[in-house]
Amino acid sequence: MSTENNDTKNNEPKNSEVDQYSGVETTGHEWDGIKELNNPMPRWWVYTLIVCCIWAFAYQIYYPSWPLINSYYEGMGGKTQREVVKAELEMIAEDRSVFADKIQTTDLATINSDPNLTEYALAGGKAAFGDNCAPCHGTGAAGFIGYPNLNDDVWIWGGSLDEIHYTINYGIRGVHEDTRINDMPAFLRDELLSRQEIDDLTTYVQSLSDSSIQSTPAVHEMFIDNCASCHGEDGKGLREFGSPDLTDAISLYVTDRDSIVDIISYSRGGVMPTWNGRLDEATIKSLAIYVHTLGGGE
Amino acid sequence: MANEQKDANSPKSEEVTNAPQPNIKQAQVEAVNKAVDRPLYASRKKIHPQRVKGKFRTIKWFMMAFTLGIYYIAPWLRWDRGEGIPDQAILIDIAGRRFYFFVIEIWPQEVYYVTGLMIMGGIALFLVTSTAGRMWCGYSCPQTIWTDLFMVVERFFEGERNARIRLDKAPWSLIKLYKRIAKHLSWIIIALMTGGAWVFYFSDAPTLFNQLISNSASFDAYLWISLLASFTYVFGGIAREQVCTYMCPWPRIQAVMMDEETLAVMYRHDRGEPRGPHKKNDPWDGRGDCVSCRQCMVVCPAGIDIRDGLQLECIQCSLCIDACNSIMKKVGRPEGLIAYDSLKNFDRREIGEKNQFRIIRPRTIIYSFILFVVTLIMFFTLLNRSTIDVNILRDRNPLYVQLSSGDIRNGYTVKIMNKSAENQKYSIGIEGLNTFELRAEGITEYNDEGTPIISVTRDKLRSVKIYISIPRDELLSDSKDITFKIHQIGSDTNDIQSTSFKGPKL
Missing domain, CATH: 1.10.760.10 (Cytochrome c-like domain)
Structure with a gap:
């Protein structure tokens, strides 16, 4: 039945005519007197479509594309984004290693007197400080109650480059055997004083x-x-x-x-983590140099 | 020739007669972009401009050689600025953040010089346009220059107008293929050279040239070369007058700068009409000088009929003036049927007055005045350009630091830009504090008064951390205004910067 209908539809004379201004045939569609011209698709557009189709097929073959039941089609190019990221990270590490290796092997005083190394250490130290130290000491290193302000001139354990480095490296009441430790008696609890x-x-x-x-x-x-x-x-x-x-x-x-x-x-007794083992030596040195320049360095 | 007949709907019909003036043939041409019956949309029809010889064409050849010469040669000029600074006369050093132009060196902070230069260029363009119309479009616009250059190539391979029309219509053959490939290949080479010259403005030209030859230049260089090459190829080879008509805003804007005294390439219809073919020895009485030879249309790169009056498409390249003058010479009539003329002159001639060119008008006076003032300001600021620039950033985190002695300390990052040609030393003085202690991080040199001496290499910026501590009772409120005075030692150059000193709330 439907076929019949379609046939009769197709056999209906179309309302197409030749537009008097452009000389192009109309499609017969008309909306409130506006008629649609039956212009062909622009050729550049068609070509672009064809090129895109070819591209899409080639892309699917070359790159990982189709999910399979337990795995996926890996593509002929053997490319994965993980490999790309890994390679990029390696490249970054390699770029940084020029300075990082130097900082690793150079002693603090020498680093501090070399403007290039200092600049690198300060930038790296600032970033590492934000990631690791800011939760307790604050982003501006101004500290909180119980967490010392690193900007001022008061150092409980010493404010020279080496002392700061030691504190960061081993922590205070930390897990390392060389950690800084002291214990103030609790005079009331331990019944030492009334x-x-x-x-x-x-x-x-x-x-x-x-x-x-x-x-x-x-x-x-x-x-x-x-x-x-x-x-x-x-x-x-x-x-x-x-x-x-x-x-x-x-x-x-x-x-x-x-x-x-x-x-x-x-009594009181705050804890600072032992960073040795959690951060690499170059980062700890950078942190020491950064903290030293905050204004209180000795 | 149906089109030719259709054109006859104008009252002054130009019927093709079989025997016009023997030496003047009527060209079988119709303006592609004719002013009458213009549809709202039409696909581009190819224009085949014919080569013309004459005064204006010569000027245009000269302008082409001159502007292209500047474009290609400028980045190769050297200018010694001393050790460590590029010796390229004109260089936009993006990585080093400098713009070098002969003696002038501009830092990013001084980009207002470029703004001033652009304002000067803009006003100068207004002035020229109000005086003599689209001089820029006709003679010096890169679009015009490169299109002209591409047409030279086209003519070289494909021949003159008629030969090109025949070639377009001819079926594909080996000879047609050769001509087309040769033309497009030459265009692409020119386009690549255009893009190639562009990148030299942004990098040391000889170095980059060697890199390009050895195929080791940066990706950016290749990207920009190919981008500009594509634009040159498409704009100069394919789009041509479409760029001026549809893409460029200038034809639309320039109308507001023109008035009835502005010069423009115009057909003097009062002299030319009624037009029509003219046979040799026919009298000239009772008819105009236009012999309907249509040479003006044949040579027009915009595809218009200049006789229809001022039109948007007309870039005023004045080639029709040359074409018409050569015909007028042949038929023995005075030159200047098409000429630089003003609308006002049509009125003047109507009432029997002589042609005039009034260059001094309120419009031109205002533009000249603005141009003069802007130029003066630019010169003044450039001559008084400071060789030092200082930025002071007060620490905000922490806002202040309390020291063990009870003193309050503030930290400042002081950035000193040494824009002079020598290495300099600067002293830092503080005003607004009675007792204070000043320490500069990493600075070992201090003068007798305890002020740090900071040395900055020429053409460099140095950032120094400054700590100022004051006794608690010096602060009467939680903030105090202070000034930094940066003094260039051995000169009277000072830079004074205001900032504040913060302390705890009292």
Whole structure:
């Protein structure tokens, strides 16, 4: 039936005519008086289509294209994006190795006096800092409570290039056997001092950096007995023990009275990871040089 | 010849008579882009312009040689700037971020010189256009020059107009194949040389030339050469007048710069009409000087009939003037039936006045004035170009650093550009702080007053980290305005930059 219908349709006289302006036949389609000219497809367009078709076939044969049940058609060219990425990464590593190898084998002082190496180390150090250090120390290295500010001139464990390098390499209270470690006693928990004594000691510690607060010689004696072995008799700290200066304007923790009481009572001890083994030597050296230039380097 | 008959619908019909002036043949031609009955859309019809000889053609040959000469030779000129700086007279050094033009050297920050140059070029173009019409299009536009060059090649291989028309109609044969291949191959070679010359402006020309010969140039060079070669080939060989008519905005814009006193290539219809074929020894009374020889249409590269009046397609190449003048000479009439003329002159002649060319008009005065002012500003700024440029970036993270002594420290990155021809030393002074301590990271040289001395190699930028610490009580609020004074030692050149010093909220 449908065939019949189609036949009759085809046999219907078409409304085509020759357009009087262009001399081209119309298709017989008309919309509100606008007639469609039966112009052929532009030849360049047809050729482009044909070329694209040929291209598409060739592409499918040459490159991986068709999914199979358990694998895929790998293509005659044997190309994969993974190989490309791998090759690119190798190329980058090779480009970098010129400087990275030099930094790896050169000592810090020499790197620091070579402008080219320093420039590379600073750029690499900045990137590595953002990736590895910023979560604790902040992107600007300004630190947080309990995480030291690396911009200032206070270094608990030392601020020379080598000391910074050592700290990054082995960490603080880290997993390496050479890690920096100290342990402040928890004077209340370990029942070394009474609450009243801790209260007096707090006043004394406050008086070290605030001249408006007065303490007594008796408490000074107590400080000498309990604290001076690490913090020094003048309370200025000792780097070899990693004990902070109690007299300066900077503190790692909050410095109101209650917090100081809490610190003396229960101790504090932050942890910095051992980066040795997690980062390569060139990166650690770059980090040391970067941190050293933040303003407090010694 | 049905088309020829159709043209006869104009009142001044140009019927083909069998015996016109014996020495003047009427060309069997119709304007491809005729002004009357123009359809909204039409596919391109090929134009076969005939070669013409005359005054303007000679000027155009000269202009072609001159402009192409500049284009091809300029990148090979050398200019000694000393060790370590390119010695190419004109060089756009993208990798080194410099633009060299003989004595002038421009840094990216000074790109406004290029802007100024472009404004000057633009205004000069306005001035020329308002005075003498599309001089740019007719004589110096690269599209015109290269199309002309490509036509020379075409004529060399395929012959003159009639031979080319015959060749187009002829079936494919070995000789036709040879002519076509030879023509296109020559075009492609010219196109490649065009693109090839272009890249020399962006790299040391002799080095790049050797690289190109040994096929070891960078990918960018090949990319740009092939891009520009394709454009040259398509625009000059194939698209030709289509570029001017459909792609270029200038024909549309220039109309606003022209007025009735502006010169343009025009057919003097008051002298030419009524037109018609003229037999030798016929009287000239009661008829115009136009003998309907159609030479103006035969030579026209835009495919128009100049006698239809001013038209968008007309690039005013003035070849029709040469063609018409040669005919006028033959028939013994004065030259200048087609000539540079202004609309106002048609009115003047109508009331019996003489032709005039008024160059001084409000329009030209304004354009000249703007051009003068812009040129003056450019000269002034170029002569007073500073040899130092300083940028100061204050650290924002951290905003400030508290030191163990209670002092507040701010960090600044100071970038000093030494744009002079010598290595220089600079001192850094701070104003706006009473007591402060200044330290420059990595700088070992300080003067007696404790200011760091920073040496910067010529033509280089140096970035130095500066730390300033001040006592806490120096800060009365959380911010204080300070100024950096960068002084070039041994000169009176200073650069003063304002910034601020931040501290904790009080």
